[in-house]
Each structure stands twice: as structure tokens, then as C-alpha cells.
Amino acid sequence: MRELRxxxxxxxxxxxxxxxxxxxxxxxxxxxHSGPREPLDLLAEWVETVTSEWGSPGRVAYVDEQPAGHVLLAPARYVPRLAAFPTSPSDPSTLMLVTVMTTPEQAGIRxxxxxxxxxxALAHRARSLEAVGARPLAVSRHACVLDVPFLEKVGFRVERDHPAYPRMRIDLRTVVTLRDEVAEALSRALARVPGVHPAPAPHPNGTSRASVADARPERPLSR
Structure with a gap:
């Protein structure tokens, strides 16, 4: 069983x-060199700080209750290492996909x-998600920097180009649009199946058209 917490x-x-x-x-x-603090202590403090000020900065994937992967994301102001990259975003509120890691056996869940x-990111009302990617020209590339081909494969596009470390971006409004288009296509397909009726479209006040119609008083029967 797979679960993301x-x-x-x-x-x-x-x-x-x-x-x-x-x-x-x-x-x-x-x-x-790294700082003198223990990595686990520093990570726990970072997660606590980001969570208290913004929200949980990622997810951990479990397969059969065993850790299988994780993803980190946070506004740029919480990611100090970005300052070392030539394509670091100037806006500290830019939401960044920090890294994605899996065990070798679960690479397919990336x-x-x-x-x-x-x-x-959508739950935080973000309009986009960005990431610093690495090309083959990147010298001494750290394992936590995501490959550009992988980012492109999952929908990211170059926002600010660089020979080694371009900044990539995915428009989350496109994600919403695609989701809505899929829902509409499914509704049209179901409408062509005899005996199957798609769910009614929602009314602007949040109720369905069917429930609004059901709430109307019945007309008296004509005598």
C-alpha cells in the first residue's frame, strides 16, 4: 500500500x-564545509519553522509502511542555498520544488x-512552481539538484536559462485547466452511454443544479 504523509x-x-x-x-x-550542527537536528528545526510560518514543506512516501521517497517544496525565502545559484529567483515568495528523492526500488514514484x-502548491493558492535544474555542463553538481530532463518530463519549462543551472517553471493554472478539460470530456463521454447520467454541474452558490431544482416548491396540480 502506498501513502504520502x-x-x-x-x-x-x-x-x-x-x-x-x-x-x-x-x-x-x-x-x-558543512556547519557544526547535526543534519537531523537542523532538518527538524527547518521543517518546524517552515510549517509554523507557511505549512508543511513536503511529503514523505511510504510503501507498505516503509519510507520510499520524499519531495520538498517551500517559498524561496526558506531555501538559503538558492543564493549560490546564478538563476536564483528574486522574489522570496516564489514557491520552489526543492528536491525529489526515492529509494532505488521505488524510482517510479518520482x-x-x-x-x-x-x-x-495549489492548496496554497500558488500560480506556479519553480525549481533549479542541472544540465550535463553543471560542474560538481549536488545529488539534490534535479535533472533538467526529468523536470521537463513532468511539465516544467525553462523560465530563466543558464548553461548549467536553468530555473524551471510549471504553470499551475495549466494543471487546473487540464483537470477541468478531462472532467468535461468524461462527462460528455458518459452522456453518450445509455442509462448513465453524469453528475449535475455545480450552481455558482456551491449547490448542484439538481439540488436547486429539488428545493423549489412543487406546483399545485391542476384540477
Missing amino acids: PLTPDRVTDLVGGCAPCTFWQTVPHNG KTLVQTAAKD
Whole structure:
């Protein structure tokens, strides 16, 4: 069974990947070395801070109750490492897809994790989701920086180009539009099936047209 749970401070021990626990995005370089604090403590503090001020900064995927992957997202102001990239966004409120990691056996759920991040971004009323991607020209690329081909495969497009580290962007309004178009197409298909009636379209006040009609008083029978 697969389940995606919000990232909480007590779940940072379930983060997976070749460099987990990793604080690459949550820190800035200190003369080429990591800070003196324990990565798990720093990660837990980061998750707690982002959660209290913005919301849970990601999801952890479990398959049969075992950690299988995770996705991190947060506004740019909570991602200090972005300042080290030439394509760092100037707006601190820009919502960033920080990283996506899975165990080798569950690599197929990477797309699902990105889709979940997009849904969480929509819940925050974000219009877009961005990420710094890495091309083959990237020197000493860190494992937590996502590949450009992968980002393009899941719908991201170049927002600010760079030979090594372009900033990628996906328009979440397009995601909503595609979802609505699929729903309409399904409704039209069901309407052509004898004996099947699609659900009524919602009324602007939030009720269905059918329920509005049912609420009208019945006309008296003519004598």
C-alpha cells in the first residue's frame, strides 16, 4: 500500500536518498564545509519553522509502511542555498520544488511525488512552481539538484536559462485547466452511454443544479 504523509519534524528520519539526511538546500557553504550542527537536528528545526510560518514543506512516501521517497517544496525565502545559484529567483515568495528523492526500488514514484507537490502548491493558492535544474555542463553538481530532463518530463519549462543551472517553471493554472478539460470530456463521454447520467454541474452558490431544482416548491396540480 502506498501513502504520502506530510513532512513533520519527527519524520525527517524517514527521508531517503543517497545523501540523506541532507541539509544542502537548508544551509549556505561555510568555507567549503558543512556547519557544526547535526543534519537531523537542523532538518527538524527547518521543517518546524517552515510549517509554523507557511505549512508543511513536503511529503514523505511510504510503501507498505516503509519510507520510499520524499519531495520538498517551500517559498524561496526558506531555501538559503538558492543564493549560490546564478538563476536564483528574486522574489522570496516564489514557491520552489526543492528536491525529489526515492529509494532505488521505488524510482517510479518520482512523478507521483511531483504531482503531489503541485497539488499542495495549489492548496496554497500558488500560480506556479519553480525549481533549479542541472544540465550535463553543471560542474560538481549536488545529488539534490534535479535533472533538467526529468523536470521537463513532468511539465516544467525553462523560465530563466543558464548553461548549467536553468530555473524551471510549471504553470499551475495549466494543471487546473487540464483537470477541468478531462472532467468535461468524461462527462460528455458518459452522456453518450445509455442509462448513465453524469453528475449535475455545480450552481455558482456551491449547490448542484439538481439540488436547486429539488428545493423549489412543487406546483399545485391542476384540477
